[in-house]
Amino acid sequence: MIKIENVSKSYIKGKKSIDNLNLEIKDGEIFGFLGPNGAGKTTTIKMITGILNTDEGDIFIDGKSIIKQPLEAKREFGFVPDSPDMFLKLKGIEYLNFLADIYEISNEKRKERIESLTKKFEIYDNLNNEMQSYSHGMRQKIIICGALLNNPRNWILDEPMTGLDPKSSHDLKEMMKEHSRNGNTVFFSTHVLEVAEKLCDRVGIINKGKLVFVGTYEEMKEKFKENKSLEELFLEITENEQ
Numbered sequence: 001m002i003k004i005e006n007v008s009k010s011y012i013k014g015k016k017s018i019d020n021l022n023l024e025i026k027d028g029e030i031f032g033f034l035g036p037n038g039a040g041k042t043t044t045i046k047m048i049t050g051i052l053n054t055d056e057g058d059i060f061i062d063g064k065s066i067i068k069q070p071l072e073a074k075r076e077f078g079f080v081p082d083s084p085d086m087f088l089k090l091k092g093i094e095y096l097n098f099l100a101d102i103y104e105i106s107n108e109k110r111k112e113r114i115e116s117l118t119k120k121f122e123i124y125d126n127l128n129n130e131m132q133s134y135s136h137g138m139r140q141k142i143i144i145c146g147a148l149l150n151n152p153r154n155w156i157l158d159e160p161m162t163g164l165d166p167k168s169s170h171d172l173k174e175m176m177k178e179h180s181r182n183g184n185t186v187f188f189s190t191h192v193l194e195v196a197e198k199l200c201d202r203v204g205i206i207n208k209g210k211l212v213f214v215g216t217y218e219e220m221k222e223k224f225k226e227n228k229s230l231e232e233l234f235l236e237i238t239e240n241e242q
Helices: 041-048 070-074 092-102 107-120 136-147 166-181 193-199 217-223 230-240
Strands: 002-012 015-025 030-034 056-061 077-080 154-158 185-189 202-207 210-215
Touching: 002 041, 015 041, 015 056, 015 210, 030 041, 030 166, 030 193, 041 056, 041 154, 041 185, 056 070, 077 136, 092 107, 092 136, 107 136, 136 154, 136 166, 166 185, 166 193, 193 230, 202 230, 210 217, 210 230, 217 230
Parallel strands: 030 185, 030 202, 077 154, 154 185
Antiparallel strands: 002 015, 002 056, 202 210
C-alpha cells in the first residue's frame, strides 16, 4: 500500500508544483497516474521514492514513512524511472549484481531471479555487454529487471512501456496483472490512455499539481454522464481545469 498525505512541493517560491495531494493506492490494485506534461506526475513519483523531499506532508510505503524511515520504506518498492540512461559504463550483469547487493539478495536467489527476468525480457545474452551499447529499449528492459529483482510488494513505474517492443510490453502488463492478483500494489504513470483504460483498476488524474479525479473508469463515465473513452474523458477533464 502507498499512502500520500497532504503533500505539497514548490520549485518556485509561492507557486506549488504539487498542491496538498492526498492519495491511497491499495493492495491488490493496478493504479494508473495520468496527467498532461508538467502536471506533476514525475515530481510526485520522485517524492514517493525519496528522490525529492516534500515541502509538506508525508508518504508511507506499507506503513513506513519515506521521510522518517527512508531505508525501511525503500526496501518495500521497486522503481522504474522515466529515463533508463543510468550506470551506462556498467555491464548489464554488473548493474543487476550491484542492485542485488543493495537489497542483500543471496547468490542463489539472485542467480535465479536474474536468469528468469532477463530471459523473459530477452536480454539474457547481452548481460556481459556495457549498458551504453544497449538500445533504448534494452536499457528500459534491464532497468525493469533491476526494479523487480528483489520481488518487491510495491511496484512504482514511471512510463514503463516507453521503448519496449510489443512482446515485452505485453509481458510487463501480464506481470503487473499477476502481481496485483497476488495482493500487491502497482502504481504507474502513462501517457498511453488506452493501456490505462484496459489495465487499471483505478486511475488518478493530476493537473497543475492538483488531483482532479480518482476512481474507476466506470465511475468517471458516471460522474461526467458521458459514455466516452478514457482518452476523451481525460481531455475534457484536463481542458476544463485550464
